[in-house]
């Protein structure tokens with residue numbers, strides 16, 4: 487199976503780069519955010535074809551019960567705030583008639599086995615501005631499922647996979663609770679360790 491690993495930063499996959507070389511697997515570092523992700527993927531996929539795209543990274547969680555470092559499979563991801571403000575609220579892009587904001591994992595008739603099946607499934611939102619103020623987080627909690635993650639790339643990754651009609655999965659390890667900004671609470675080393683352990687196991691099973 488020809489796989490492309492996609493990550494926002496080199497830091498997120500640094501511990502697996504020797505495995506990519508060992509298993510002859512391509513990887514793409516896009517830069518942080520939806521615009522950088524869509525541009526880098528579109529450019530790369532114009533000249534390269536894959537059987538599976540895999541987006542990996544760290545993420546924030548809205549669920550205080552989630553353990554730092556836990557690895558989740560994002561099955562549905564929404565471009566947050568894509569739409570228009572109205573007098574009393576918000577009109578999503580779907581209602582405006584200009585497209586959609588929710589994108590899904592894509593595994594048409596493909597089984598990737600237990601290594602992916604055993605991961606806990608989650609939904610996510612993808613943001614340009616990381617939530618870090620109590621008032622906006624409290625507001626958001628009223629509308630989101632508790633089991634929801636936040637990243638800065640995921641929905642853009644699924645968008646490009648859909649445009650390219652290519653199978654795609656997204657796997658993220660939790661580095662922080664979405665709370666009032668306090669980076670000292672984040673556990674990026676644990677998230678990176680768990681993410682890369684998962685990734686190396688996955689590559690071993692799905693090498694070319």
Ligand SMILES: O=C(O)c1cccc(C(=O)CC[C@H]2O[C@@H](n3cnc4c(=O)[nH]cnc43)[C@H](O)[C@@H]2O)c1
Pocket residue numbers: 494495518519543544545546547613616617636637638639661662663664667669
């Ligand atoms: O310093 C900060 O406030 C800060 C905020 C968000 C992310 C970072 C990073 O250094 C990592 C960038 C990377 O991490 C993903 N990520 C991790 N946690 C979250 C989150 O709570 N909300 C949104 N994105 C998150 C994101 O996908 C970035 O690519 C520093």
